[in-house]
Amino acid sequence: MKHRLLAAAAAFAFSLPVAAQEASPPLSPGEIAAAAPASDWVEIPASDLLVMDLAPAGKAKKKAPPRRVVIQLMPAPFSQGWIGNIRKLAAAHWWDGASINRVQDNYVVQWGDATEKKPLPGGVAVVPEADYTSGLSEWQARNAERDAKRQSRQTSEIPLQRVEPDPYPDWHSRDAYTQWVDFYSGWPVATSGYGLDQVWWPVHCYGMLGVGRNLSPDTGNGAELYTVIGHAPRHLDRNIAVVGRVIAGIEHLSSLPRGTGALGFYEKAEERVPIKSIRLATDLPAPSQPKFEYLSTESESFTKYADARANRRDPFFITPAGGADVCNIPVPVRAVSK
Secondary structure: OHHHHHHHHHHHHHHOOHHHOOOOOOOOHHHHHHHOOHHHEEEOOHHHEEEEEEOOOOOOOOOOOOEEEEEEEOOOOOOHHHHHHHHHHHHOOOOOOOEEEEEOOOOEEEEEOOOOOOOOOOOOOOOOHHHHOEOOHHHHHHHHHHHHHHHHHHHOOOOOOOOOOOOOOOHHHHOOOOOEEEEEOOEEEEEOOOHHHOOEEEOOOOOEEEEOOOOOOOOOOOOOEEEEOOOOOHHHOOOOOEEEEEEEOOHHHHOOOOOOOHHHEOOOHHHOEEEEEEEEHHHOOHHHOOOEEEEOOOOHHHHHHHHHHHOOOOOOOOOOOOOOOHHHOOOOEEEOOO
C-alpha cells in the first residue's frame, strides 16, 4: 500500500502544471550561449582571421607546445584603412622575425619591429584621424526611433514624479564614457549622439587589437600592434584605432613576463619574444586553417545572454548587479570542428 501511495504521489507531481512544479534555476550566461541554436551562430570568414605563431617557450624548445594566437579582424565599416595595411603586411610576411617588445601589467602586449628600421611593403597607406569613427546609416535608421524616444524621455518637461527604481535597468544606460553603447555585427561599439547623424566607434575591451602610433597627427600604419590584457582602457577610444580582437590563444600573451622598462618595454633584446610568423588564415594550408564562429548579437539568444550578464540570477549570485559595462558582455566565440 505504501509503495502504491508513493507511486501515485509521483504520478500526480508529474501531472501538475509547470508553474506548480519546482522551477529550474535560471541559466548562467555561459549556459544560455551553449544552448543557442546553430542558426544563431555566425561563421567567421577565414579571410578575417590573422594567425600569429610565437617561438616556443623555454629551453627545451623542440618539445615545447606551440604558441598560436588567432585574431579576428574587424569588419567594415570600422578601421578599414588600417586593416587594409595589416593585410598587406601579413601577405608580405613582414612580421616574420619581429618580436613582442612590450608587456605592461594590466594594460597591453605590443609587438612589431624592435629596430624600427625594417622597410614596409608597397601600398601601405596613411590613414586619417577621421577614420577613428564611422557612420552606420542602415543600422542607425533601424534604431533612430528608439534613440528619439530615449532623448525625449531625458528632455521631457513633465514634472518629476516619485517612481520606484527599475530593479533591472537596461544595461545600455550604464556606460561611463558615452551616451550609448551597443553591439554591431558581433562587436562592441559606442556613440555620442542620436539619430541618423551620429557616429560610432569600436571600444577597447579585453583582448581587443589596436594600432600603435606616435603623437598626432600620426595614426600608425598597422605595423605596430597591441592587444589589451588588463582592465578595459576605454580612454583610448577614438584616440587609437581598434582593428580586431584575440579570439584564441590570449593566454600566450597575457602570461608573458612583464617588461621592466618604461611603459613595460623589455630592456634587453633577449627578453623579447620572437614571432615566427603572422599570416592570414587563407594563406595557410586548408587543413590547418582555424575555424570559428560567434554568437550573433542580433539574435534572441544574445539578448538573453546580455541580460544574464547584467543581471546574474543563477544560483551563486545573491544580488543581481542591475547593469553591466559593455566590456563585461564579451561576445561568445567558439571553435568549429574541421
